[in-house]
Every structure is written in C-alpha cells, then in structure tokens.
Amino acid sequence: MSDPLNPEQLRSLTPLNMLSEQQWRELRSQLVPQPVLAGQLLFRQGDQARLTYYLLAGELSLQAPDGQRESVLAGSAASCHPLSPSLPRRHEARALTDASVLTLDSATLNRLLTWRLTYQDLILELGHQDEDVEWLERLLDNPLFAKVPPSNVRSMLGRLQRLELPAGSTVLREGEVGDCCYFLYSGRAEVIRGAGSAHQVLAELEVGACFGEEALLADSPRNATVTLLEDGVVLRLARQDFFALLKAPVVDEVSLGEAARLLASGAQWLDVRLQEEYQRAHALESLNMPLQLLRLKARLLDKGRTYLCYCDSGKRSTNAVFLLAQLGFTAYVLRDGVDGLPAVQREGLLCESGSGYLARSGGRVERSR
Template structure:
C-alpha cells in the first residue's frame, strides 16, 4: 500500500492547504495515492460519485461533452485543484500514462472546510492572545459544533470557567444534581456507572469531549461519574449558558407530522427508553437503544440514515439527539415525547407486537416482535 501524502504535498493542493494539521490527521486514512494505469478511466460524463479527485503523478486527459479536451500534467498549477469538481461530472478523465490520484470523500472535506473557514478568525485571534489553540481545534472538532454558529462559540468561550483537576478526582458524581456541563481541555477522563456493587467503565473521554449535559437536558440526577485518569483541566459551562448557546442550535425537535415525512424519506425511529418499556409498546420498525447505552452502541447505527428519537416525556430524546450530534449523526427528537400526543395518535404510533429491532451486545441488532 502506498504511503499517505507528506505535509509538503498536502500544502500544494487547494483547498486541502487551508486545513489544519489536526484536520489532516482526521483525513489521514483517505490521504493515500491510488494507482491509475495508462488508458484507464478515472470517471465518465455524468458520474455522480461524491469524491474529490486530485492528480498526483502522471498525465490525464479531460474531455468535455462538446469534445474539447484538456491535457493535465501532475505538478502543473491546474493539477493542484480538484478534477472536474461539479456533479454530475462535466468531463470524462483517462490516464495518458501510468498515474496516481487522490480521492477524498467530498462530504467529509466540505465539513472540514466549512468548519475551518467559519472559525479561522477566532482561532487566529486566540492564537495571537495565548498561543494555545490546539485544545480549541480539538474542542471544535467535536461534530456538534458543525451546527453551532461561530457567534455562539465565541460567547461560550468567554463564559467557560477553567477548573484544574487532579488524577483520581471526580469532576461529577452519579446521583448528584446537575447545574452545569464540562469540556475536557487537558488530560484523560473515564465515565463510570455503578452497576450493582461494581463500577462499570462506559467510555474514556478525549480532549474536547462534552460531558454532564444529559442531566441538564433531562432535568435529572447525574447518571454516571466522570473521573480524571491523570492530572488535567476541564472547562465549566453553566446551565443557562448551555441551553442558550449549545442546546438551542444543536437539538432539533419535530412534530409527529414532520416525523412522518422524514420516515417516508428513509428515516428510522430510535426508541431510547429501557428495553422493558420498549417491549410493552413501540413504534413499528423502530430500533431500541436505551439512552444509557447509546454511546456504547452507536457503532450499530448507520451514519447515512436519519434517526427520530422518542421516549415518554421527550427529555431522554433530547439527550440522545445531543449525543448523536457529537458523534456526527443526523437526529431529531419527537417534540415533548409520547406523552404529549393525543391518545389516538399515540395508539396509532405504538404497537405491542409489531416488528422492531433490539441492539444487542457483540455489535449486532436483533429482530423483535
């Protein structure tokens, strides 16, 4: 397998050259040259593949539908830009001699570019003030910030309160009331939940991770303990600032009618209640993934699919949507939950024996009903 591109090669390609090294690291699995043999087609007229191509070595011939051609040589100014970027493709491309190309998922590249350009001024400003922006890049790389306006981010940064934490110290404890959430700025932390007489480690948090928000969204006690594994620092955001600056732009809610239109377009119900609640009655073809297991079992979800989260009161659904946004999923919460539906609509939505799916251990889903 070819080696990933060097920094020098990346800096020569537009628009890859505006991305940060942190973002290049995220793209690293895709930054591998692919061989193209002489005479082989890279793409044809009308191609719809959502890939951004760059010529790295060799020569290509681009031919438009009207017959006009362009001879492209690696290393030229034209080769430093994407090849026929419009979709559907306006050209066909063939290798004139053995070549190599770079193919990057366009959606991922567009997300990174949008983020970088939206926050570039803020990063430059903070870099000039403190010289320490790596933590901010990692914070903003959290996918929930793709939905947060830069003005909200700026206001949030002004209100964050730094808190130094020693290794072994708990930032928040299971069962306590929640009046704030936190972001991990430095160090490593783990999420622990009490199961019977044992402590179960649910996850290890990375720098930039948000935690403690579930108690705010559900207006319930903390459902886990977060402890620092090594000396570090967290950033505290008060409840009212969380709701105004983060929850409002990130958590989308829909009515039952709006949910029905999304279902017709391929969305799926995601029941975030306990399995016992789900088995009593659930939406047809829904997937049961209890909120407390959502982070662990999210790998079973399809990133190309939209999920409609529901629970009885709507509070667990809000937490689920916020978490899924951090993980890069497209999700909505049923506004005010099942309890707010008129009895006829609730009875029509829920069924006792209709087919559904349960998320099981071992990375699989199981048909139910």
C-alpha cells in the same frame, strides 16, 4: 489496497490542506489511493457525480468540448487541485499512463470545509490574543459544533469558569444533581460508574471533551464520576448557558406530522427506551438502542440516514440527539415524547406486536417481534 494517505501528502492538496487532523480522521476511509490503468476513462464531459478527484501518480489527459487537450502530471502544481471540479464536468479525463487517484465524496468534503472556514477567524483571533487554542481546535473538531453558530461559541467562551485542579480531584460525582457541564482544557480525566470493587471505568477523556451534559439534558442525577488522572484545568459552563448556547441550536424537535414526512424520505425511528419498555409497545420498524448503550452501539447506525428519536417524556431522546450530534449523525427528537401525543396519535404510533429491530451485543442488529 493501498494505505491511507499520510498528513504530509494531504498538506500538498488544496483545499484538503485547510482541514484539521481530526477532520482527516473523519475522512480516513476515503483517503485511500485508487489505481487507474493507462487508457482508462476516469469521468466523461457532462458527468454530474458529486465526487472530488485528485491525481496522485501518473499522467492524465483532460479534453475540453472543443477538442483541446491538457495533460496533468502528478506532482505538478495542477495536480494539487481537484480535477475539473465544476459540475457538470467540463472535461473528459483519461489516464495516459498507469495512475493513482484520490476520490472523495464532495458533500462530506464541503461540509468539513464550511465548518473549518466558519471558525477559522475565531481561532486566529484567540491565537493573536496569546490564548492557547489547541483545546478549542479539538473541541470544535467535534461534529456537534457544526450546528452551533460561531456567535454562540464566542458567548460560551466568555462565560466559562476556569478551574485548576490537582491529580485525583473529583470534578463531578455519580448521584449528584447536575447544575453545569464541563470542558477538559488540559490534562486527562477518567469516567467511572459504581464504587469500590464494583466500579467500572467507562472512558478516558481527552482535551476538548465535553462532559456532565447528560444530567442537564435528562434532568436527572449524574450517572458517573469524573476524576482527573493528572493535574489539569476544566472549564465550567452553567446550566442556563448550556441550554441557551449549545442545546438550543443542536437539538431539533419535530412533530409527529413532520416525523411522518421524514420517514417517507427514508428516516427511521430510534427508540432509546429500555428493551422492556420497547417490547411492551414500539413504533413499527423502529430500532431499539437504549440511551445508556447508545455511545457503545452507535457504530451500528448509518451516518447517511436520519434518525427520529423518541422515549416517553422526550428527555432521554433529547439526550440521544445531543449525543448523536457529537458523533456526526443527523437526528431529531419527537417533541415532548410519546406521552405528549394525544391518545389517538399515541396508539397509532405504538403497537404491541409490530416488527422492529434490536441492537444486540457483538455488533448485531436483529428483528424483533
């Protein structure tokens, strides 16, 4: 199989050239040229598959319903645009020579384009004000901001407190009360859990990263320490502003009745409690992925599926939904958790011996009893 297209090749294709490099990375698995043999049909007139096609090499024929034919040659101006983009297709496309095409999921592409256009004016405006917008572009590349209105982002930018700190500075410390979250504007930072010889490096943060929000969402002490590895700048957002501007539009709550309708459409319960809690009682066919392991095990989840997160009080599941939004998943939180349900509903949701799934180490998911 061919290698994915490089940025120079992507910049020649409209409207792919409007996407950021981070968005291209999100599309990476689809950015692989596919061979088409001479005489092979690419799509028929009337086809309604939600796919976007580009011609990368060779020559294609586009035939209209009235029989008129148009030849498209790779490298021409026409090949820089999608082939017969309207649905249902207005043309039949057939390869005149051996060719190579790029096929993309139209829904994903449209989502990325909509996001980019939504924030483009804001980025240009700040650039005209001689603001350094690189950190903001990297921040907005986070799928989380696909759900945050531009007006909220503008308000957030006006409420951020800028802190210039030397290398070695501790921005937040494990065990402290969380009263704000931060964004990394410049420099590099390290996330550490534990102290002394028992400490564990969890991650290295890049420019644009948001950190410290977990303590706010769970209303609990900081669960890690963040230290600057080099001189840098962090931007502080107060607790009340975080809840009003970021959490509110991102974390969608559902009632048990609304959850039932989503389950009927293919959604799945995601239990973010500890395994011991899960094994005592859990929702049927639910997947157990404890909150503290969610970031590591999220690769086991399906981005094409909707997840309904629950815990006892709703705090851990709220944290989970916020995290999943940053990773590009669609997720909802059960309002007020299982403890907020009437006894009859709680007993109907949770069972002691119903089957479910456990996320194991090594990238495995196995059935539970």
